[in-house]
Amino acid sequence: MTSRQVDVLVVGAGPAGLTTAARLARTGVRVEVLEREQSPGGVPRHCAHRGFGSWPHALTGPVHARLLAESAVRAGADVRTGVTALDWAGPRTLTTVGPRGAETLAARAVVLATGARERPRAARLVPGTRPAGVYTTGELQQAVHLHGQHIGTRAVIVGAEDVSHAAADTVRAAGAEVAALLTELPRAPAGRIRTLDARLGHGTPVLTGTTVTELLGRGRLTGVRVRHRDGRTATLRCDTAVFTGDFVPDHELARRGALTLDPATRGPAVDGSLRTSRPGVFAVGSVLHAVESAATAAREGAHTATAVRDWFTDGTTADPTDPTHRTHPTHPYWPAGVPLVVGPPLLRVAPNRVTPADRLPYLLRTAVPLTRPVLYVTQDGRLLHRERFHLTTAVPHRPLTLTARWTHRVDPGGGPVHVTVA
Numbered sequence: 318m319t320s321r322q323v324d325v326l327v328v329g330a331g332p333a334g335l336t337t338a339a340r341l342a343r344t345g346v347r348v349e350v351l352e353r354e355q356s357p358g359g360v361p362r363h364c365a366h367r368g369f370g371s372w373p374h375a376l377t378g379p380v381h382a383r384l385l386a387e388s389a390v391r392a393g394a395d396v397r398t399g400v401t402a403l404d405w406a407g408p409r410t411l412t413t414v415g416p417r418g419a420e421t422l423a424a425r426a427v428v429l430a431t432g433a434r435e436r437p438r439a440a441r442l443v444p445g446t447r448p449a450g451v452y453t454t455g456e457l458q459q460a461v462h463l464h465g466q467h468i469g470t471r472a473v474i475v476g477a478e479d480v481s482h483a484a485a486d487t488v489r490a491a492g493a494e495v496a497a498l499l500t501e502l503p504r505a506p507a508g509r510i511r512t513l514d515a516r517l518g519h520g521t522p523v524l525t526g527t528t529v530t531e532l533l534g535r536g537r538l539t540g541v542r543v544r545h546r547d548g549r550t551a552t553l554r555c556d557t558a559v560f561t562g563d564f565v566p567d568h569e570l571a572r573r574g575a576l577t578l579d580p581a582t583r584g585p586a587v588d589g590s591l592r593t594s595r596p597g598v599f600a601v602g603s604v605l606h607a608v609e610s611a612a613t614a615a616r617e618g619a620h621t622a623t624a625v626r627d628w629f630t631d632g633t634t635a636d637p638t639d640p641t642h643r644t645h646p647t648h649p650y651w652p653a654g655v656p657l658v659v660g661p662p663l664l665r666v667a668p669n670r671v672t673p674a675d676r677l678p679y680l681l682r683t684a685v686p687l688t689r690p691v692l693y694v695t696q697d698g699r700l701l702h703r704e705r706f707h708l709t710t711a712v713p714h715r716p717l718t719l720t721a722r723w724t725h726r727v728d729p730g731g732g733p734v735h736v737t738v739a
Contacts, residue, residue, distance in 0.1 A: 331359020589675020
């Protein structure tokens with residue numbers, strides 16, 4: 318096993334990791350990016366639809382992924398594919414395996430940009446047989462757009478959010494029919510225009526309040542049994558089922574490193590500089606909040622690059638357990654901050670630790686639709702901020718953004734900061 322030293326080690330070559338690497342490499346920092354897939358770019362690599370990049374020059378996913386990778390390489394980052402980070406060998410040292418064999422890589426800073434994944438059928442505890450023809454969105458898109466595989470002739474899409482409609486478009490692009498999109502929610506979580514386009518433009522039913530209770534077929538899927546909210550059951554004939562949404566952070570490396578995980582997001586707990594509980598280890602992108610847009614991931618990547626440079630210059634690169642360790646007065650390490658928690662019907666918030674110096678906006682998710690919500694931010698009974706969303710209806714599966722203009726009012730020695738809905 319060989320050992321090497323770099324300035325920054327980025328794990329994951331999606332939009333967040335590549336943007337972080339490009340920003341840092343342009344300043345002369347030695348950056349190495351590790352990607353376990355054979356091509357960099359993350360999820361956009363197999364998203365053939367447009368909508369990536371900046372309006373009005375929206376790009377397809379593969380083009381966007383290629384441009385991000387080229388930008389990082391041009392900036393001087395070493396983007397390595399087919400390399401898996403296995404475990405930690407020190408506070409900022411990872412053991413890896415790839416085409417060069419086993420290596421131990423030490424860095425002054427580590428950035429976890431490992432992304433998220435959809436939970437497959439088995440993790441959702443859907444009973445039935447184990448026939449061929451069952452996919453997640455990522456598996457479907459890779460089969461169709463990367464490998465040109467035949468997927469079947471008639472598909473049921475489990476889910477009705479934006480990613481579900483993208484899966485339906487992939488099914489149609491493969492020449493198959495979409496029998497229905499279905500969701501357990503009482504109303505379709507995707508935008509009204511997209512739902513109407515499915516129903517009227519494509520003639521595809523969007524079934525709400527509907528649950529998959531069993532997969533049917535031996536050898537090949539022949540149908541799915543569903544139950545409607547009124548108790549009625551039915552069998553939808555199909556030879557393909559696509560389970561969409563229900564993303565979870567790809568947090569295995571964070572967990573093996575004993576980083577503090579946020580119980581709501583299930584990803585690493587971070588402050589407004591995206592610092593984790595381990596000094597010099599940062600986390601960015603969908604590993605923090607499964608899952609937001611590629612644009613959000615890229616913005617966080619740029620923010621993380623600034624935070625890493627601050628880590629290098631603020632005198633905080635030492636281990637805080639060392640008695641000689643000193644914390645920069647305006648950039649305290651985040652255990653000096655306080656937890657940021659949400660109350661029902663809000664599900665989660667990221668970042669989820671707060672210090673007075675934080676400036677990154679907060680992303681929240683709600684369990685139920687909220688029309689023109691009013692958010693209250695309090696600490697120990699003291700109102701820090703009140704924000705009304707006049708023209709916004711917050712819906713599940715879409716982010717609600719809370720400004721960070723109130724963080725200077727936080728008492729670092731006080732109790733948790735709470736975000737609630739009026």
